[in-house]
Amino acid sequence: MDKSGKKKVMVFGTFDIFHPGHRSFLRQARKYGEYLVVVVARDKTVEVVKKKKTTDDEQERANVIRKSGLVEEVVLGSLGDKYEVIEKHRPDVICLGYDQKFFIEKLKEKLEEFELNKTEIIRLDPYYPEKYKSSKLRK
Numbered sequence: 001m002d003k004s005g006k007k008k009v010m011v012f013g014t015f016d017i018f019h020p021g022h023r024s025f026l027r028q029a030r031k032y033g034e035y036l037v038v039v040v041a042r043d044k045t046v047e048v049v050k051k052k053k054t055t056d057d058e059q060e061r062a063n064v065i066r067k068s069g070l071v072e073e074v075v076l077g078s079l080g081d082k083y084e085v086i087e088k089h090r091p092d093v094i095c096l097g098y099d100q101k102f103f104i105e106k107l108k109e110k111l112e113e114f115e116l117n118k119t120e121i122i123r124l125d126p127y128y129p130e131k132y133k134s135s136k137l138r139k
Contacts (some may be wrong), residue, residue, distance in 0.1 A: 001092060007033030010091035012077070012100070014041045016054040018064045024102040024127030026070040032122060036071045039085050045077060083110040091119055096109050098126040 011029045015022055015038075030036050040062045046054050054061065057063060064076045078084050082103045086094070087110075094111075096104060100123075111119050 004035075007037040007093065008035045008037060008089065008091045009033035009093045009095055010037045010086065010089060011041065011095045011097075012039045012041070012103070013097060014046050014050070015061045015065055016046075016056060018061070019067070021127045022065075022067065023070065025095075025097055025124055026065075026068065028124045030095075032095060032120075034072070034079060037073045037075065037091065037093065038065050038071045039075055039077050041080055042077050044079060045082070051100040061103065076122050083107075083114075086110060086116070087114045090114070090116060093120045093122060093124050095124050097124060 009024065009032045014021070014024070026036065026038070041060055043054060043058045043138050045134075046052070056064070058076055062076060064070055066074050074090075075085060083106070094107070109119060111117065111121075
């Protein structure tokens with residue numbers, strides 16, 4: 001819970017070329033709490049993990065999400081320990097995208113380490129993935 005007692009939800013993503021699939025992802029996550037924190041992947045992290053550059057830089061991607069009106073807070077991920085943002089913000093719920101596969105292998109272990117044993121991990125549904133996926137929209 002945040003300071004006002006609202007249930008805090010956290011999501012992670014690159015959010016390159018913000019599209020209806022991203023909007024659906026954020027709306028789905030909102031259903032699990034009242035305070036939504038979005039962690040936007042850093043440009044350098046995306047280059048290392050996905051082996052390609054983003055269309056928009058991290059600040060532009062973060063600003064588009066802020067302007068969407070769907071979230072309470074947008075933060076940039078860490079260039080060091082990818083899990084430290086979880087320890088800092090202490091979410092009640094972590095929502096993962098249907099195709100999210102990076103940095104989740106140690107997620108449960110890290111939640112225990114941070115004494116966040118009650119934090120739920122929820123996998124969200126895709127929204128027309130054959131149509132709305134940044135990699136497809138880039139082409």
